[in-house]
Amino acid sequence: LAKTTQPISMDSYEGQEVNITCSHNNIATNDYITWYQQFPSQGPRFIIQGYKTKVTNEVASLFIPADRKSSTLSLPRVSLSDTAVYYCLVPYSSASKIIFGSGTRLSIRP
Amino acid sequence: NAGVTQTPKFQVLKTGQSMTLQCAQDMNHEYMSWYRQDPGMGLRLIHYSVGAGITDQGEVPNGYNVSRSTTEDFPLRLLSAAPSQTSVYFCASGRGPDTGELFFGEGSRLTVL
Numbered sequence: 001l002a003k004t005t006q007p008i009s010m011d012s013y014e015g016q017e018v019n020i021t022c023s024h025n026n027i028a029t030n031d032y033i034t035w036y037q038q039f040p041s042q043g044p045r046f047i048i049q050g051y052k053t054k055v056t057n058e059v060a061s062l063f064i065p066a067d068r069k070s071s072t073l074s075l076p077r078v079s080l081s082d083t084a085v086y087y088c089l090v091p092y093s094s095a096s097k098i099i100f101g102s103g104t105r106l107s108i109r110p
Numbered sequence: 111n112a113g114v115t116q117t118p119k120f121q122v123l124k125t126g127q128s129m130t131l132q133c134a135q136d137m138n139h140e141y142m143s144w145y146r147q148d149p150g151m152g153l154r155l156i157h158y159s160v161g162a163g164i165t166d167q168g169e170v171p172n173g174y175n176v177s178r179s180t181t182e183d184f185p186l187r188l189l190s191a192a193p194s195q196t197s198v199y200f201c202a203s204g205r206g207p208d209t210g211e212l213f214f215g216e217g218s219r220l221t222v223l
Contacts, residue, residue, distance in 0.1 A: 032209075043200045043214030043217055046213075090210075095207040096160060096166070096207055097158045097168060098143065098155070098158075098207045098210065100155075102152040103152050
């Protein structure tokens, strides 16, 4: 599992765009970058995955530069309901298990 | 559309008691895993399984046993509960760990007195 580094916590305000960056310097050629979201008192849920450039869905966008050593999860116009912990994972393409880090605790204020 | 079902949702045990947390999935996933999450912390992998009859240890396996006799079920057994095992336990399943995509249950909140 490629080691990832992301901020422990972030604060923002409703209506702002929030960008959470994750570093994964030793990512391998076949590895994908995966993000999860965990609301209080709930299990994590998969929100987005990408390999390169940009991926967008109804929840977020994921930006991956050409060297793939980092990635940025972008949440447009956040609301109070986006308050959650966001985990960045890079499972090995030959991985036998999935390990989570500590994630980024995002707090949105009115 | 059940997905991953965990029971019980809440449990209080006394030190030394044993119990089993149940996990079942109806998505025909080969990969299943158990995590624990202490207050304000991330998830730590306890045990995982890549298919029926195959289990392996994660990051924090001590004090827990698992078995995988069917594709659908992956119970977690606490052998002799200790206060340090007070936590929220999450079961997850997926097509395979290399996909990175897991589906989680709602969690089982365990308190050991």
